[in-house]
Amino acid sequence: MATTTYLSNPTLTVNSVDLQDQCHSATLTVKYDALESTAFGGTSRVYVAGLGDHELSVELYMSYAATETYATLAALVGTTTTVTLQPTSGAASATNPKFTLTGTYLEALPVIDAKLGELSTISITFKGGTYSVATS
Amino acid sequence: MARIISDRVGTPGEPFDTEAAAEAGINVDALIQHGFIAADGAAKSGKKKTTTPPDGISEPQE
Numbered sequence: 180m181a182t183t184t185y186l187s188n189p190t191l192t193v194n195s196v197d198l199q200d201q202c203h204s205a206t207l208t209v210k211y212d213a214l215e216s217t218a219f220g221g222t223s224r225v226y227v228a229g230l231g232d233h234e235l236s237v238e239l240y241m242s243y244a245a246t247e248t249y250a251t252l253a254a255l256v257g258t259t260t261t262v263t264l265q266p267t268s269g270a271a272s273a274t275n276p277k278f279t280l281t282g283t284y285l286e287a288l289p290v291i292d293a294k295l296g297e298l299s300t301i302s303i304t305f306k307g308g309t310y311s312v313a314t315s
Numbered sequence: 316m317a318r319i320i321s322d323r324v325g326t327p328g329e330p331f332d333t334e335a336a337a338e339a340g341i342n343v344d345a346l347i348q349h350g351f352i353a354a355d356g357a358a359k360s361g362k363k364k365t366t367t368p369p370d371g372i373s374e375p376q377e
Binding site: 194195196197198245246250251253254255258259260261281282283308 | 320321323324336339340341342344345346348349350351
């Protein structure tokens with residue numbers, strides 16, 4: 180039976196800071212470079228995993244208030260940090276895995292992205308780092 | 316060791332293990348710089364002034 184999960188309550192931490200209430204979109208992509216290992220005698224191309232190249236893209240509401248979005252991210256541009264993402268709040272479990280990127284790099288931060296009559300939002304991407312999943 | 320200030324990091328007032336956090340890849344300096352946590356030493360320093368004003372500038376009397 181096909182199922183659809185509507186992630187209305189995922190938790191996001193950036194550098195240990197809970198930004199759940201400022202986040203409205205998050206995509207964590209786990210990716211490994213595909214290294215071709217096809218050899219003579221093969222009839223199809225085959226690959227093995229190379230280096231991991233993971234990414235977390237998030238869209239956040241921008242806020243310049245104390246301990247909000249800007250304060251969390253301003254000092255992280257051009258550095259590495261740790262980010263976590265969980266489908267729902269609560270303890271990590273097999274049905275609520277906690278995804279972590281450790282040592283992930285924040286390359287760019289749009290410090291202002293404003294349109295008249297709209298809430299200011301920013302899109303940022305954390306690149307690389309070590310991927311892990313906790314289920315307990 | 317540091318002390319949590321913002322509830323975005325945990326329970327305010329609770330200790331924050333900076334060494335463990337750093338080992339987990341957390342940028343502790345960024346947390347201190349933007350007021351999420353306070354180093355225990357800094358939190359105890361209060362309002363004590365350690366700098367001397369330049370010549371010709373008088374300090375306001377409290």
